[in-house]
Amino acid sequence: MSSRAVAIEVKELRKHFGSFTALEGTTFNVSKGDIFGFLGPNGAGKTTTIRCLMDFIRADGGSAKILGLDSEQDSVQLKRKIGYLPASEQYYENWSGQEHIEFVAKLRGVKPSSPLIKQLGFNPNSKVKHLSTGNRQKLGIILAFLGNPEVLIMDEPTRGLDPILQNQVYEILTEHKSKGGTVFMSSHNLPEVAKICDSVAVIREGAIVAEETIESLRNKSVHHIDVTFEKPFVDHKTLEGNGVKIAHSSKYGVSLRVKGDLNRTLRLITKQPVKDLEVTHASLEEIFLEIYK
Amino acid sequence: MFDLIKVTLRQRRIALIAYSLGGLAMIWLYVSIYPSMQAQIGDYTKLIESMPKGLMKAFGADAVTNNFEGLIGTKLFGFVWPLIMLFLTVSFSCSAIAGEIEKTSMGLWLSAPISRLKIYWSKYIAVGLALTVFMVLTVLAVLPMAGLYNIDVSSKHIMLLSIVAGLFALAVTGLTFLASSLFSEKSRVYAVVGAGLLVMYAINLLASLSDKFVNLKYASFFYYYNSNDLLSGRPINRASLLVFGTAAVLGALGGAIVFRRRDISI
Numbered sequence A: 001m002s003s004r005a006v007a008i009e010v011k012e013l014r015k016h017f018g019s020f021t022a023l024e025g026t027t028f029n030v031s032k033g034d035i036f037g038f039l040g041p042n043g044a045g046k047t048t049t050i051r052c053l054m055d056f057i058r059a060d061g062g063s064a065k066i067l068g069l070d071s072e073q074d075s076v077q078l079k080r081k082i083g084y085l086p087a088s089e090q091y092y093e094n095w096s097g098q099e100h101i102e103f104v105a106k107l108r109g110v111k112p113s114s115p116l117i118k119q120l121g122f123n124p125n126s127k128v129k130h131l132s133t134g135n136r137q138k139l140g141i142i143l144a145f146l147g148n149p150e151v152l153i154m155d156e157p158t159r160g161l162d163p164i165l166q167n168q169v170y171e172i173l174t175e176h177k178s179k180g181g182t183v184f185m186s187s188h189n190l191p192e193v194a195k196i197c198d199s200v201a202v203i204r205e206g207a208i209v210a211e212e213t214i215e216s217l218r219n220k221s222v223h224h225i226d227v228t229f230e231k232p233f234v235d236h237k238t239l240e241g242n243g244v245k246i247a248h249s250s251k252y253g254v255s256l257r258v259k260g261d262l263n264r265t266l267r268l269i270t271k272q273p274v275k276d277l278e279v280t281h282a283s284l285e286e287i288f289l290e291i292y293k
Numbered sequence B: 001m002f003d004l005i006k007v008t009l010r011q012r013r014i015a016l017i018a019y020s021l022g023g024l025a026m027i028w029l030y031v032s033i034y035p036s037m038q039a040q041i042g043d044y045t046k047l048i049e050s051m052p053k054g055l056m057k058a059f060g061a062d063a064v065t066n067n068f069e070g071l072i073g074t075k076l077f078g079f080v081w082p083l084i085m086l087f088l089t090v091s092f093s094c095s096a097i098a099g100e101i102e103k104t105s106m107g108l109w110l111s112a113p114i115s116r117l118k119i120y121w122s123k124y125i126a127v128g129l130a131l132t133v134f135m136v137l138t139v140l141a142v143l144p145m146a147g148l149y150n151i152d153v154s155s156k157h158i159m160l161l162s163i164v165a166g167l168f169a170l171a172v173t174g175l176t177f178l179a180s181s182l183f184s185e186k187s188r189v190y191a192v193v194g195a196g197l198l199v200m201y202a203i204n205l206l207a208s209l210s211d212k213f214v215n216l217k218y219a220s221f222f223y224y225y226n227s228n229d230l231l232s233g234r235p236i237n238r239a240s241l242l243v244f245g246t247a248a249v250l251g252a253l254g255g256a257i258v259f260r261r262r263d264i265s266i
Helices: A044-054 A073-077 A098-108 A115-119 A133-145 A162-178 A191-194 A214-218 A263-269 A284-291 B002-011 B013-039 B040-048 B053-058 B068-103 B106-110 B116-140 B142-148 B154-181 B186-209 B213-221 B226-229 B238-261
Strands: A007-016 A020-031 A037-038 A063-067 A082-087 A153-157 A182-187 A198-205 A206-211 A222-229 A242-251 A253-259 A274-281
Touching: A007 A044, A020 A044, A020 A063, A020 A182, A020 A198, A020 A222, A037 A044, A037 A162, A037 A191, A044 A153, A044 A182, A044 A191, A073 A082, A073 A191, A098 A133, A098 A153, A098 A198, A098 B106, A098 B186, A115 A133, A115 A162, A115 B186, A162 A182, A162 A191, A182 A191, A198 A214, A206 B238, A222 A263, A222 A284, A242 A284, A242 B040, A263 B142, B002 B013, B013 B068, B013 B116, B013 B142, B068 B106, B068 B116, B068 B154, B068 B186, B068 B226, B106 B116, B116 B142, B142 B154, B154 B226, B154 B238, B186 B213
Parallel strands: A020 A206, A037 A182, A037 A198, A082 A153, A153 A182
Antiparallel strands: A007 A020, A007 A063, A198 A206, A222 A253, A222 A274, A242 A253
């Protein structure tokens, strides 16, 4: 993790809904100026964590601090500094986008205007009930950015957007980061996380199972090795073990999935005359799935 | 705070106009037909008197007088007006909290830098203001409208009715806000409050039909709201003020406490 100041500090957060445990000691930190990806499958506790951060629901134990302020005790003060994009739309269907912008601006005590309206090509005069999924999401992003909040909490910010708009959102988030802002975003979209996030936490069954920088996640060192030998090679089994699995084999070749150090496998392979050899990094998705095993 | 109140009022403005115009139309109806009814009031009184006393008492028609106040006390403010008022109060209070949670638009409010108590009280005040408009247009409006048809109405009686009817409305508002803060679906609030009011109505009916159950009447709001008594010049029953006032305060405060502490999963 980065040694910079902490923007979001979640410590031992616990939340139960009856007998169901939604959060079981969730702990992670988000550095100031980072774009932080919060990953996990449905029901893992992502939205519950976000709701605790926003003080929509109250934790049974632990603490959540944003910019040094307690998310529950200092909720009002804190929300002046937070922009929020929910997973589900929270609009008045009979209002136009502009009416929403004016209402939220009034509540936040900021100007009811945003450069994002033009940047995202959003028509603020249409009533929300007539907006497409993508346009509703654009409105949510515009509302979240009103007043240039220091911290953005976004539940799946690119949901429903086409690839072009997704890229625009990435640019907007990256620009926010470049101005010193912090972004906490949940996502299912691993390429998206890999593309824009600085660090990531993976939540499973209410607990963080991995928290690291994107760089170190990539360096989790899962490789694919595709090798073709000059002569028939039948003794495949000698390559297996110590994190090495055979994905596919033939008379002249073998495909391996190597977790951890590559050297041992490469030494074993090069005992035979090699005709062709290809080593590739596993995708973030594969690494993610590896964590989930 | 003013902006928050304005938004809630704006959400309900069409319904408020509709309810108020409906109430106003009812007053106009009674005011306009009263002169022709006056000629037949003797037959009407005979008809009423021929009915079983218990039944008439149950429907609040036991104190019918031969004047306009007696007519509206029984027909309008004894049955139709409370019904309209209850629909308005329950639907507005229900939409104010549970409705916003159900539609998830409450998220817009909760993610803003305002406290939950401020949200709650702004919505409560908005419903209170809507009720005030409704009261003025459907109760106090009796005075100028009766004046247009040269019908004598005691302004004191109408004022007393306004006070008790207003407190009745506030009591229902308080309890509905409590239910609205407890639940996240409007249907559950309607079910709980509707069932509560129906039970109260049934209790009052039962108590007036059978001496065996006469003491049950004290558990019903409908016992404490007697428009006939108020319009016929009887003094306000202090128990009415106490019961409605207590229910209004406890309901509203209870709702505020619940709303401040509860989880809102939106």
